[in-house]
Amino acid sequence: MPSSPTGRPPAPAPASADASRSPWRSLTYPSMRWWSLANFLSNAGTWMQLTVQNLLVLQITGSAAATGLSISVQAAPALLVSLAGGAAVDRWPRKTTAAVSQALLGTVAFVTAVLVALDRLDLTVLMVLAAVTGLVATVDGPACALLGNDLVRKEDVPSAIGVGSLVHSAGRLAGTALAGVTVAFVGTAAAYTANGLSFLFVAGVIPFLRPVREVPGGAGSARAVVPAQRGAKQKAERSDMTVLEGLAFFARRPRLVALAGITGVSSVFGRNYGLTLAVLVTGPLAGGAGAFGTVSTVLAVGGILGAVLGARLRNPSVRLVGLLAAGGALLQAVAGFSPSLAVLLVLVLPMAVVESVSDTAGTTVLQTDPPAHLRGRVLGVWGSVSTVWGLGGPPLLGLLMELAGARGALVVGGLVIAGTIGAGFALRGRRTTPSVEHGVRDLGSEAAVVAAHGVANRPGLSAAA
Structure with missing residues (x-):
């Protein structure tokens, strides 16, 4: 059995892992x-x-x-x-x-x-x-x-x-x-x-x-690599170890750019519930610190439930992350109209669940999409980008609350998130559909030419025709 980098055999994967959710x-x-x-x-x-x-x-x-x-x-x-x-x-x-x-x-x-x-x-x-x-x-x-x-x-x-x-x-x-x-x-x-x-x-x-x-095909044993292949692979990876290579890979990878866009707009215009919901509860809903404590507890419970549901995923996509983020944003917009604390609590729980599942799906894509030798640098790019919106989001959201109030910030922020994600999906669909249709037409034409060429050159068939 091939040994692990530490000299010990690699850990065996459980036999039930393939089917378990x-x-x-x-x-x-x-x-x-x-x-x-x-x-x-x-x-x-x-x-x-x-x-x-x-x-x-x-x-x-x-x-x-x-x-x-x-x-x-x-x-x-x-x-x-x-x-x-x-x-x-x-x-x-x-x-x-x-x-x-x-x-x-x-x-x-x-x-x-x-x-x-x-x-x-x-x-x-x-x-x-x-x-x-x-x-x-x-x-x-x-x-x-x-x-x-x-x-x-x-x-x-x-x-x-x-x-x-x-x-x-x-x-x-x-x-x-x-x-x-x-x-x-x-x-x-x-x-x-x-x-x-x-x-x-x-x-x-x-x-x-x-x-x-890992091995291709999902088998639980380690992958066997002959020394020549291992040396060539390591040499190629060492030549690809520049700091900027992670940034270049990230920028060339549409799904990672889309993931950054979804997470960024969600972080700036939503998610900062410790700020927006605190102002909503203590202001328009006339609650106190105890009422906001209850909201925070419900948010925590929803986050835990969402983590459990997210852990059932096996191969999440950026589309799933976007749909969940848009759904959570619409719930946030509805929460902005809450007439009472009870109604707000009913909405806060699914908001937290959806956010947590979306986070799990997005983190999975981020950490598994790049090739293994680039994952550290891709996470480094993500660390820089997420720090920008982490530092800039609260002041921008605070300014929005100054202009529109707590309710307005929740409603406008939710609609901005959902609208931005929806526009992104629509733009991607518009770019993809014509190219797919063109490819199908080209494929059909090429198949017809190949078929005709094949018939004309098969012995005995051209004369019969």
Whole structure:
């Protein structure tokens, strides 16, 4: 049996994986179970840290602007160097890259914990640590995402992504709850220490993970590659390792450009429900913080249900992502007319479900569509692009609410999303249909010529005719 890159046999795929549509089918892979446990602990640690981090910045600086600046400094590397980070993921061994990046993030958390405990953390050091964290994350994000996908077969990637979404949600709940208890009894530095330990746990698990190697036709065994073929393939891939190659591939790939357009317009004019629904509930619907808490809970429940449904997908398409995004946008527009909190809650649940399924489908397309040696750089391009709309979306949406109010922002935003996606489908249909018809006509003419030529040259038939 061919060995894996680590020298051990590749992990066998479960026999039932071919037919199963269970959302939990990715957990039949032992390595995926360990990876999910590690990510749960890591997410819990991260949310413990995030819960206390803004309060810590406020304590150090007394400035809300400084808090926003620290978030921007941490996000800036994703905008500037994600392409380089993705190229590093493609060039270096994935397991090693993920393990080292997790260890580095753990080191940053431990350093922060020590500085907090010694009361030596000032604004300058805080910004430097935030920038380092953001820089490491440009490599860690795509490395860990692709490593998780390597642990299952391609048709089970939606399940892996859906399970990852559930793990993220569970980790967020656990980390947020533990943060208050930890800070109250042990102190702020303990939250950073716990996060550092969670990173080290992930780094310790990674060497024992066994990726699944795919074969054409869906068989569960590893693909046999003769040395000459392997050398030629590796040489070709090494010559294709430039940073800009990922950007060029992304730009030449219509389905990835369409996916970016769908996700971008949805992110700018929708999805920021923590902003739009908060203003709607506390304003026109005359609710309080408790009412918005109820809406947030329903959104979380819908997200979990959507992750489970999304995990049942096997081969999602960009068209499916677009249809789901448009459907969610229309629900958002209807929600803008909600006369009461009860009606809003009825609409919020399917909104969250559709959004979550769409996210799972879109992430699956993004992470499986490019060839394996380009996936890190494609995720790097996505990191840069998504940072642009992530930073620009809330201010634009806030401006829209200033002009049209909360109801108007939901209605107009929903119609813009649905209209843009519908126009994209219509434009693609207009471009495709004539070329298809022309191709059919050409194919028919060519077939007629070939048939006539064949009849005329077959012995005995031309004379009879």
